[in-house]
Amino acid sequence: MDSTAGLLRDAADRSIRYLDTIGARSVVPTPAAIANLAGFDEAFADSGIPAADVLARLDQLGSPATVASAGGRFFGFVTGGALPATVAATWLAAAWDQEGGMWATSPAAVAIEATAHRWLLELFGLPAGTASAFVTGATVANLSALAAARSAVLGAVGWDVEADGLIGAPPLTVLVGAEVHPTVRKGLGILGLGRNCAVEVETDHQGRIRPERIPRIAGPTIVCTQVGNVNSGAADPVAAVCDRVHPDGAWVHVDGAFGLWARASAKTSGQVVGIERADSWATDAHKWLNVPYDSGLAFVRRGELLRRAMALTATYLPVATGRQPDHYTPELSRRARGVEVWAALLFLGRNGVADLVERCCRHARRFAAGLAAAGHRVMNDVVLNQVVVNFGPAEVNDAIVAAVQVGGECWCGGTTWRGERAMRISASATGAAPAGRVENRR
Ligand SMILES: Cc1ncc(COP(=O)(O)O)c(C=O)c1O
Secondary structure, eight states: OOSHHHHHHHHHHHHHHHHHHTTTSOSSOOHHHHHHGGGGOOOOOSSOOOHHHHHHHIIIIIGGGSOOTTSSOBOSTTOOOOOHHHHHHHHHHHHHTOOTTOTTTOHHHHHHHHHHHHHHHHHHTOOTTOEEEEESSHHHHHHHHHHHHHHHHHHTTTOOHHHHOSTTOOOOEEEEETTOOHHHHHHHHHTTSOSSOSEEEOBOTTSOBOGGGSOOOOSSEEEEEEBSOTTTOOBOOHHHHHHHHGGGTOEEEEEOTTGGGGGGOTTTGGGGTTGGGSSEEEEESSSTTOOOSSOEEEEESSHHHHHHHHOOOOTTSOOOSSOOGGGSSSOSSOOOTHHHHHHHHHHHHHHHHHHHHHHHHHHHHHHHHHHHHTTOEEOSOOOSSEEEEEOSSHHHHHHHHHHHHHHSSOBOEEEEETTEEEEEEEOOSTTOOOTTOOOOOO
């Protein structure tokens, strides 16, 4: 068992056992499993222990205290599972242990990421020349795209923000929908534009920006839109926003953390018509594509702008001739996370991605229909994979959400939507199915 081969086989066996039993276990860990986590809280020892014992301890203490979000009954936040093909690909890529940012450190990682990039542009229908960054999640994808946006709109008035920073820079206006995801604000804060400086544009009853309420624009401006409202699933009318602000030179960014995947199916793509007219996009692969965490994607139409914001040189670093992933990401060194995206797309194919999206939307509609039939008020138009349901007064809602969460059969989160407490249900995982009927993974 001490050999590397024995250790890796043991890891595979334990992983297989974990996934084989996930459908039968409580979604949330038992109190006993939580109590056992105290076993991790030990003193840092002078001497190590055999690797097999490290793995055994991880499995014995850790596995039972995980949330079974990789199964089919976790409907919280917007949480994907992980397609078996992507888990297996991750195992192999972990064994490779590649620094995925440079050809010199991993020709395989660079080539795989280049193919995943090309397939994603096709899948989302994004313009040729668009650059991508494979990052940790949509938070960093938004940040990366907004860094390019900041560079572009200030560059257009003669200011080099990469070189000179923001002190003394021309004023920059940021517009966001009133339902903007907080991670966009966080990105604006990190970029020195301020979390609270963005001007909010009024949204409609589904949380969509009302383009006619966008104020007149003058000077460097970034407009942040969203496809896939975290509560309702609704998409901003991005094309109408482009119509309104592009003539004045504004940059339009799309936060499509999960909603961008609506492009993958003819049944949902109608909601995201015209998003290819935007200047940048962010999405997650670890949500709807069902690859392991952490995997987000930023896209910037004029790829050189993302590169301008992110690339660096050093005398010890090789000069790339082709696409070099680390020229587009905040990180220099990073894991080869394009591998799982590539594996998912190769395994599913175009039709499989469409099926995955459609299946989750079907489950959301089924949830909504069942809850409505039982007399509960579904608060959103169920246009995608999100359901918001109201069970009455706030205390009643919160009590029901709490009861569901401790019950262990499935997991749904609480939210406040349009001023009322509610439960939100997100069908995003590959095995997702309303509780009681867990479908096999493909
Ligand atoms: C619309 C939207 N944007 C951004 C994010 C942040 O994504 P991540 O947690 O992958 O960084 C989320 C997460 O739920 C989201 O729904």
